[in-house]
Amino acid sequence: MATPPKKKVTKKKVAKKASKKKAAPQPSPTTTSSTKSSARKGKVPARPKPISRAEAGRRIVDLITSIHADILKHKKPKMRFPVRSLSNVKYDLKRGHFEILGKMSERALTYNTVKTFAQSMRLMATTKMDLLDKNDIAGKREIYYNSKSWGPCRFEQQPESDALLDDMEATLSVNREQLGYIPEERGGDVTGPLTVIDQNPVSGETVKINCAKLGSGAWSIPSRVEQLKFESSAAFILVIETSSLFQRLVHHEFYKKRNCILISMSGVPTRACRRFVRRLADEKSLPVLVFTDGDPYGYCNIYRTLKVGSGQAAHINRFFCVPQARFLGVTPQDILDYDLEDATHPLEDVDIKRARDALKNDPFIRHHKEWQDALNQMLKMGVRIEQQAFAKHGLNFVLEEYLPRKLKEARHLP
Numbered sequence: 001m002a003t004p005p006k007k008k009v010t011k012k013k014v015a016k017k018a019s020k021k022k023a024a025p026q027p028s029p030t031t032t033s034s035t036k037s038s039a040r041k042g043k044v045p046a047r048p049k050p051i052s053r054a055e056a057g058r059r060i061v062d063l064i065t066s067i068h069a070d071i072l073k074h075k076k077p078k079m080r081f082p083v084r085s086l087s088n089v090k091y092d093l094k095r096g097h098f099e100i101l102g103k104m105s106e107r108a109l110t111y112n113t114v115k116t117f118a119q120s121m122r123l124m125a126t127t128k129m130d131l132l133d134k135n136d137i138a139g140k141r142e143i144y145y146n147s148k149s150w151g152p153c154r155f156e157q158q159p160e161s162d163a164l165l166d167d168m169e170a171t172l173s174v175n176r177e178q179l180g181y182i183p184e185e186r187g188g189d190v191t192g193p194l195t196v197i198d199q200n201p202v203s204g205e206t207v208k209i210n211c212a213k214l215g216s217g218a219w220s221i222p223s224r225v226e227q228l229k230f231e232s233s234a235a236f237i238l239v240i241e242t243s244s245l246f247q248r249l250v251h252h253e254f255y256k257k258r259n260c261i262l263i264s265m266s267g268v269p270t271r272a273c274r275r276f277v278r279r280l281a282d283e284k285s286l287p288v289l290v291f292t293d294g295d296p297y298g299y300c301n302i303y304r305t306l307k308v309g310s311g312q313a314a315h316i317n318r319f320f321c322v323p324q325a326r327f328l329g330v331t332p333q334d335i336l337d338y339d340l341e342d343a344t345h346p347l348e349d350v351d352i353k354r355a356r357d358a359l360k361n362d363p364f365i366r367h368h369k370e371w372q373d374a375l376n377q378m379l380k381m382g383v384r385i386e387q388q389a390f391a392k393h394g395l396n397f398v399l400e401e402y403l404p405r406k407l408k409e410a411r412h413l414p
Contacts, residue, residue, distance in 0.1 A: 047282045048318040050226055051174045057132040059172045060124050067121075078108045079120065081170045091308060091363035098309045098317050098363065107167075116164070118153045123164050131180030137224070139182055140165060175316040177271065182223040188273035189218035189246065189264040192255035194280075197229040198222075211261070218250060218264070225276045232284050235259045238403075239277060239325070241267065241292040241302055245387045245398065254399050258407065261286070269306050274320040277306070281324050288322055289412065291403075294330035295347075295384035296354040296375065300362060303327055308364050326412035329402070330385050332377040338402065343392045344383035355379055368414050 063079075070077040082088065083103040091098060109117045126146065131138060138146070143165070144158040155161040169176045177183070190196075194211040196219065211219045222228075238260050240246045246264035249255070255262050261280070265273055281288050290306060292298035307325040309317030335344060347355075355375045358365045365371045378384070390398040406412075 050319075051178045053132045053135065053178070053180075056172065056174045056179055057128050059174060060128045060132075063171065064121065064124060076108050076110075077117075078106055079117075079167075079171060080104050080106050081167050084166070084170060086361055086363070089363060091367045093367065095318065095323070098321075115153065119147070119150075119155065119160070120164055120167065122147075122150055122153050123161070124168060127168070127179050135180075137180050137182050143181070169316065173316070175271075175319050177224055177226070177275070183270060183272055188221045188266065188269065188276070189243070190221060190261065190276075191218040191250050192261035193232055193234045193259060194261050195231040197231065199227055212255070216251065218246075218262075221263075221272050221276045223272050225272055225279060228276070228279065230280055230283055232261065232280075232286075233259070234261045234284070234286060236287040236289060237261045237263060237277065237281060238328075239263045239265060239269075239288060239290045239306065240387075241265055241298060242387055245291075248396075249399055252396065252399055254403070258403075265302065265306070268302050271320055274306055274322060277325075278320065278322045281322060286324075288325040289328040289407075290325050291328050291387065292330070293384070293386045294332060294334065294378070295386075296351050296358065296378070298330075299327075299371070299375065300354055300358040300365065304362070304364050326414065328406050328412050330387060330389070331413065332374055332381055332385075334402075335381065335383065335385055338390065338393070340385060340389050340392060341383075343389035344381075344385045347378070347382050347384055351384055352379065370413050374413060 067077040067079070081104065083105055088101045088103040089098040107113060107117065107120075123143070126143070130136060140162055141158065144155055144161045147153065147155045147161060165176055165181065169179070172179075190211050191214060192211055196209045196211060198207045198209065199205070200207055209219055234255075235258070238249075238258075240249070240262065243264050243266045246262060249262055254260075263273070263277060269277075277288060280286065290303050292302050303325070306322050308323065309321040335341060355378060359372060359375055365375065387398070390402050393401070
């Protein structure tokens, strides 16, 4: 197994590094005391308070009541929604996520919008009476088919109902999971020193899942995670993009050697996965390190969405972002430091466009010079790299050499 040669470090460079560390100390990912101390000092953003079903129901009633009052006064009723795009967000460093700005769109009741307006009213009524009041759940597909009984208000295609669900979520400032809607996609996989305490939805019986004792498998994050509680002695959380690398770390019990919780995202993390990581990190005061492919998609879509949220969901980012997250790798500099030039792939046009767009328009990237430098270095090199490229030096190089060294150095991107 070939190990890349370590670079020669002079005393001058060591002194310079020590000076930088003294000026801006970085918490070690293998200890929790520094993170807990930061939380007490207010450096970790406050946990967002979940909206109760009763409160969500009251918000629906208030909105419908105001629309009804306008009709009685012979005023044209309107619904207002925040514009959901990167152009209407700012990166709030103190809160740790994309914050929605003031641009609003408006839907007034007119001849052309009467059907959409009626569908919105019926959707909110169904949400209030069939889900919130009855403590029930529904998938987006079920709501589409449920509308077939709504007569002229029915949806012709599911994208219509999906769009109105997003509008309702934005108008009420309540994420749809708290309204009773469950995602269709899986939440991600978890293994390591963590016991998840769940509850049987029918009997109310407490259910404990030990994520370190699942054999060769892992526990799947459910679509709804607000009810979960946690017991853990882990030192940090390692979030991984690809399922294949996650399985390698599970197979070799990396979580035991480093006392960490491993979570697989399998691409862009789902809402359930992001909410799970945020709740776990908050409640157990755990650092979060993220390991993705070294490409603009891994940086600007997968990692950035996990850490600060997205423009499309800016109205509820506070629930789904993980501001504690730090980026471990793979970085463009890793290609040079680990002699991986012949294990890369040329940047495609879509990669170049995504990187340039992020440098120009993404509030998170524009706030952090470290990310600007990383993307510019990648564009200059003209290549991208996958997590599995470390297999060049041996199948287990990533868990025996790369990850331990990166964890020890504790030099991570913000």
